[in-house]
Amino acid sequence: MGVLERKEREKQEMRELILQTATCMFLEEGYEKTSLRNIAEKIEYSPATIYLYFKDKKELFYAIHERAFENFFVHMSSAEKIINPMQRLRRMGELYIEFAFQNPELYDLMFIMRAPMEAIKESRAEWGHGPRSFELLRTTIINCMEAKLMKPMDIDVAALSIFSFIHGFTSMTIRDRLIMYPKESLRPLLEKSLDNMIDLMKA
Amino acid sequence: MGVLERKEREKQEMRELILQTATCMFLEEGYEKTSLRNIAEKIEYSPATIYLYFKDKKELFYAIHERAFENFFVHMSSAEKIINPMQRLRRMGELYIEFAFQNPELYDLMFIMRAPMEAIKESRAEWGHGPRSFELLRTTIINCMEAKLMKPMDIDVAALSIFSFIHGFTSMTIRDRLIMYPKESLRPLLEKSLDNMIDLMKA
DNA sequence: AATTTTAATAAACATTGTTCATTTTAGCAA
DNA sequence: TTGCTAAAATGAACAATGTTTATTAAAATT
Structure with missing residues (x-):
């Protein structure tokens, strides 16, 4: 049953990618400029995707x-x-x-x-x-x-x-x-x- | 030259109306909810009007x-x-x-x-x-x-x-x-x- | 009454966070 | 390989924001 584990790991990695990207943008541009759209663009995903990992x-x-x-x-x-x-x-x-x-x-x-x-x-x-x-x-x-x-x-x-x-x-x-x-x-x-x-x- | 004075006074009164309304809304609803549109609606003016009195x-x-x-x-x-x-x-x-x-x-x-x-x-x-x-x-x-x-x-x-x-x-x-x-x-x-x-x- | 100056607005623009129906992708069984 | 199912990703839309500009209405002056 290595598939579920890998899926869980990938989910965590995606969460981490979003988190890291958001943190970087926040440190460089501040809270307001760190929009979900800008984050999504930087990681090359749709804005809606972020909502699958954060409420x-x-x-x-x-x-x-x-x-x-x-x-x-x-x-x-x-x-x-x-x-x-x-x-x-x-x-x-x-x-x-x-x-x-x-x-x-x-x-x-x-x-x-x-x-x-x-x-x-x-x-x-x-x-x-x-x-x-x-x-x-x-x-x-x-x-x-x-x-x-x-x-x-x-x-x-x-x-x-x-x-x-x-x-x-x-x-x-x-x-x-x-x-x-x-x-x-x-x-x-x-x-x-x-x-x-x-x-x-x-x- | 009473006209200019009256105009100036009216301008001040309008400014005051906006200010008072904004203050009330801010105290009751907070900064975010106090939008220029909401202020304008409450005083029954267009949102753009506020920009004639505040930058x-x-x-x-x-x-x-x-x-x-x-x-x-x-x-x-x-x-x-x-x-x-x-x-x-x-x-x-x-x-x-x-x-x-x-x-x-x-x-x-x-x-x-x-x-x-x-x-x-x-x-x-x-x-x-x-x-x-x-x-x-x-x-x-x-x-x-x-x-x-x-x-x-x-x-x-x-x-x-x-x-x-x-x-x-x-x-x-x-x-x-x-x-x-x-x-x-x-x-x-x-x-x-x-x-x-x-x-x-x-x- | 005509003209000029001022005040006000409607409409548009560029954003934002968020939701949802739809499509794409991945995993598995026949 | 082919169908089926479940999950992941998305495009498009919604509602709301601050702000600008061209246009209209009102007022003051001539």
């Missing part, structure tokens, strides 16, 4: 979102080997900033755009990826407190404060809301502010 | 954005009467949170959506409103430092830290990225986190 455009972009979060999680996990939780926290901030500034479009899709979250809502699925990465931060903060390296405070308050701060800065950079500062100064300013914030939280 | 859809929404910022600025300015700069800072945070949670769609347009900033870019104008409100925060922080109520640190770092933090939290709430927390818990959590952050910055 609609939102689900296609949820798939891209999902994959981006997997890479993000791996990226962030590389800090886990750092034993000192305070140093690990700082490193996680650095990794986060790195990811955001190197992949602004993906970051936008992951943390700002509506489309992928609406796809989740419509499919009644739950969003595992966001909370999973957030747990990395939360755990590190617990470790900091346990080691008495961080002032005692509510864990959710501490985690949300740091996360909100970095995301706020990053998203305003991506969405052009910090134009009162020169573009090149933003990342250094973010790093400096992160250092400052972590310092304030030190025991 | 395109982006400029129309920039006008809404602009007006929202004016209201926002007035709203925030009500804290200026508080003499103690640290108390004023806390009050400004409260006012900000109030505005964001009472007008999530307008907040989205002001601080998240791309359209209005692209309108500015295309018209080679500059964005006065964001920086103007930011100056309120910046000044208050300077006052805090001068009164030695706040730990000495770089002013831009301090201002951007607080602003980024509140915006990060708010925008993730609006764009459904904090679904690991119950919806009703988010605003209290934000207030608590803001208190905590300001406490950390106290001298």
Whole structure:
């Protein structure tokens, strides 16, 4: 019964082709310009074919979102080997900033755009990826407190404060809301502010 | 020469009618559903007529954005009467949170959506409103430092830290990225986190 | 009353996401 | 090889979008 297996594999390969093509176009041209027609044209298939592999455009972009979060999680996990939780926290901030500034479009899709979250809502699925990465931060903060390296405070308050701060800065950079500062100064300013914030939280 | 004046006034009134109608529809139905055709239908004019008063859809929404910022600025300015700069800072945070949670769609347009900033870019104008409100925060922080109520640190770092933090939290709430927390818990959590952050910055 | 200037529109264009009836292709049995 | 079935792919259509342009209606001026 090798036929069914091959068919399944081919189905996956086709899905992958669509996904890769859509991702490329999204990174180069943005969400609006990545129309189903343009994707279909590039892979030399009819637009309707895409609907055999993805329910609609939102689900296609949820798939891209999902994959981006997997890479993000791996990226962030590389800090886990750092034993000192305070140093690990700082490193996680650095990794986060790195990811955001190197992949602004993906970051936008992951943390700002509506489309992928609406796809989740419509499919009644739950969003595992966001909370999973957030747990990395939360755990590190617990470790900091346990080691008495961080002032005692509510864990959710501490985690949300740091996360909100970095995301706020990053998203305003991506969405052009910090134009009162020169573009090149933003990342250094973010790093400096992160250092400052972590310092304030030190025991 | 009363004719020209009347014409000018009528022109303004028409502009205002479009603006008001668009604002209402935007608040009730969101950006996508507020199409130029739907606006035109509601005011009983042809879609093309709107183009006699606004260059395109982006400029129309920039006008809404602009007006929202004016209201926002007035709203925030009500804290200026508080003499103690640290108390004023806390009050400004409260006012900000109030505005964001009472007008999530307008907040989205002001601080998240791309359209209005692209309108500015295309018209080679500059964005006065964001920086103007930011100056309120910046000044208050300077006052805090001068009164030695706040730990000495770089002013831009301090201002951007607080602003980024509140915006990060708010925008993730609006764009459904904090679904690991119950919806009703988010605003209290934000207030608590803001208190905590300001406490950390106290001298 | 005739002319000029302004305002408004109808119709068209180029897109978009999405659906569905139809056709093509592939796999299998006689 | 020939027929049959099931799956895959498509062409054409639908409804909606933002936007432009040539044409018509209205108003103001002479």
